[in-house]
């Protein structure tokens with residue numbers, strides 16, 4: 001089965017546009033789901049390394065394509081998407097700090113939002129299935145990164161306040177010295 005190259009929704013070849021995201025479909029451009037995920041990862045790297053774009057624009061662009069990812073209905077594709085989302089969220093979530101939080105938080109929030117959507121869909125399927133149960137555990141475990149995100153934001157504020165105080169002290173000293 002081929003999927004939309006933009007969002008991963010299934011395509012049966014009878015439409016000119018993706019029914020899910022509206023992306024124009026050309027017959028040469030369709031992938032199977034594994035290839036789609038690989039291409040999606042590559043596309044994220046290309047967007048992230050775009051020169052001349054602000055961190056904010058890159059972050060917004062990445063968060064937007066993550067949010068538009070289609071959630072498949074069949075188990076095989078859901079499990080593939082789960083590993084992709086879990087891996088991506090872990091990579092950002094475990095490295096988030098006050099240094100990168102302002103350029104990464106929207107992307108992490110987009111991944112966490114997607115993980116909730118997938119987990120919700122999986123929970124409607126057979127919970128007795130050990131693969132599904134494991135995927136749900138992995139996805140729900142990502143919630144711990146929200147805590148990292150909050151810590152990173154408060155770390156950034158503390159850092160900025162500390163820098164502000166150092167600057168104030170420096171200005172005070174310069175003023176004091178220049179009077180002597």
Ligand SMILES: [Zn+2]
Nearest residue numbers: 004007018021
């Ligand atoms: Zn689409």
